[in-house]
Amino acid sequence: MIIAAWIIVIVLFIIGMVGAVYPVLPGAVAIYAAYFVYGWMIGFEPFGFWFWLTQTTILVVLLIADYAVSALGVKKFGGTKASVIGxxxxxxxxxxxxxxxxxxxxxxxxxxIGELIIGTEWKQALRAGVGALVGFFSSVVVKLLLQALMIILFFVWVLQN
Structure with missing residues (x-):
């Protein structure tokens, strides 16, 4: 049972890290789910209040930052709400x-396309597109760093107990 638990936990960690780049995968939520798999299959003993507070805070920051960082990239390049949605x-x-x-x-x-729909000229629409790419790459970096931190903290907590 312990080996199966660790396999599932590691697979969820991998899915989470791939999800940082590939948005159709759950990302940080998969990493967070791994904690429950570990708890249900091995035990919740290593996890106390501070573990859950820290991990939940990182998860919430990740969920907010994912959208905010991407949107900021678009806005920095002069994009509007239409380009953020697009x-x-x-x-x-x-x-x-x-x-x-x-x-x-x-x-x-x-x-x-979002910019062109609202009547923005081509040059500015292309700038917004570049901003979307900058925002996407910035968001990926933030997600990779914070999700790696989530995984590292998990191992620190588990190995301490």
Missing amino acids: STIGLILGPFVIPIAGLLIGPFLGAV
Whole structure:
């Protein structure tokens, strides 16, 4: 049972880290779920109030930062709400329409199309698209760092007890 638990925990950690880049995977939620798998299959003893407070805070920050960092990238390049919405739609749909390349093309085209729909000129719409890419890459870096921190803290807590 312990080996099965560790396999599931590690798989959830991997899914979580891949989800930092590939938005259709649950990301930080998968990492958070791994704690419950560990608890149910091995034991909740290592986890106390401070563990849950720390991990939940990181999870909430990640969920908010994921959208905020991407939106900030678009706004920094002069994009409007339309390009933020377009880039978000493109980020979700892009990987399904064009696997892998859709991760980059989707947010870019989504932002550009969002801007063009509201009547923005081409040059500014393209700037918003670049901003969507900058925001996406920035968001990925933030997610990778914070999710790695979640995993490291898990091992610190488990190995301490």
